Amino acid sequence: MHVPATRGPVSAELLAALGRNDFDAPLPTLESAVDAALRATDDILYDDDLQLALLCLYELHYSGIEGVDDRWEWHPALLAVRSRIESAFEDRLRSGIKVGGIEAAGAEFEDRTISSAQGVAEALFRMSEGGDGPSVSDFVARKATLDQVREFLVHKSIYQLKEADPHTWAIPRLPGRAKSAMVEIQADEYGGGRAGRMHSELFARTMEGAGLDPAFGRYVDLLPAITLASVNAMSLFGLQRRLRGAIVGHLAIYEMTSSIPNAKYARGFRRLGFESPVTDYFDEHVEADAVHEQIAGRDLAGGLVESDPRLASDVFFGAAAVCLLDELVGAWQLGAWQEGRSSLLAALPAPEAA
Ligand SMILES: [Fe+2]
Ligand SMILES: [Fe+2]
Known part of the structure; x- marks a missing residue:
């Protein structure tokens, strides 16, 4: 997949990180952007920034993103932010099915x-x-x-x-x-x-x-x-x-x-x-x-x-x-x-x- 256009602070921080190759550096600005976005979102199902970021994080496990090093796939800081987004997403789906x-x-x-x-x-x-x-x-x-x-x-x-x-x-x-x-x-x-x-x-x-x-x-x-x-x-x-x-x-x-x-x-x-x-x-x-x-x-x-x-x-x-x-x-x-x-x-x- 080509590098998509960013849709907010989370996707911007994520795609900026993926464009670098310093795998030992922590990603504190990405982590705080994710936390802020999760606090602010009205509905994660309709949140362009968080859903795009999650798609990009998952694409690292499929066919990858153009120009992004495959070593990012199992990067601990990326797995950590992914898990925070996933947990909010899963909660939303579990509550949403009661219809x-x-x-x-x-x-x-x-x-x-x-x-x-x-x-x-x-x-x-x-x-x-x-x-x-x-x-x-x-x-x-x-x-x-x-x-x-x-x-x-x-x-x-x-x-x-x-x-x-x-x-x-x-x-x-x-x-x-x-x-x-x-x-x-x-x-x-x-x-x-x-x-x-x-x-x-x-x-x-x-x-x-x-x-x-x-x-x-x-x-x-x-x-x-x-x-x-x-x-x-x-x-x-x-x-x-x-x-x-x-x-x-x-x-x-x-x-x-x-x-x-x-x-x-x-x-x-x-x-x-x-x-x-x-x-x-x-x-x-x-x-x-x-x-x-x-x-x-x-x-x-x-x-x-x-x-x-x-x-x-x-x-x-x-x-x-x-x-x-x-x-x-x-x-x-x-x-x-x-x-x-x-x-x-x-x-x-x-x-x-x-
Ligand atoms: Fe099919
Ligand atoms: Fe089928």
Whole structure:
């Protein structure tokens, strides 16, 4: 990823530090900027400065940031500030999930009445049906303009161009049946051994076909905090063994809420005149995720809870976090489009190629 534009004192201090190579120096100004920002923020989910900083800290564990030395990845002072931001972020997500129908599904997990793999899968499927608010997929299918579907791709690109990677961190942390299920799903996400068929590569071709640059992070400066928060949540869950239940719940509900919306996205792109290879990414998910959702619910999430019932509430937490963040990102996009505004922080450049 290129070095993004700063959005406040935390990202400014962080990116300034990452530009230096004095790994022994402490980072007191970064630490105090983080503390001040955490005290001042109204809502960390919408805090551009903190979410951008967290994204950059996580990117050190993925493909890195241009010109930034890889030795920063495990720098103790960076891990310390990351942990402070994460703790506020996790608290916000845990309090945020007590909304609407999601709370009821959570209560089932909390009272531990569900401990069989089948029971876990059924509860997750019920959660995946929640939310009768307006949906981005319906909007894309029926009404979205070319400009709006291009914005939609830009929002998705900060995850889909590294699709599956945050969940992969969890593989060594899972036991038996859950691990096998995770590997089976992830193998498909990475193209099943076929070059060029990784879902991230299919998504890159969708972007190219819509006249967008598929380089990872190319549009990071246009993305609002809430979009960054939705991908930061995956890294938060994926990078910590403590949260292995949450990353499993995250993947399970993600797979369960994928097949039908992707059919609608495909319909929307065809309505606007696109065909293969632009529509391949969506078509692939209609088929693949109808299978993945079964494996993810019963064998992955269910298998994990059967092997360790104490993880049930975190499986639910991870799943509920997806429902919450999807709803908030969707509300952000639809709110902007209904008012005739861009859902991005600045206008998107015109298509580069037809
Ligand atoms: Fe996928
Ligand atoms: Fe999938």
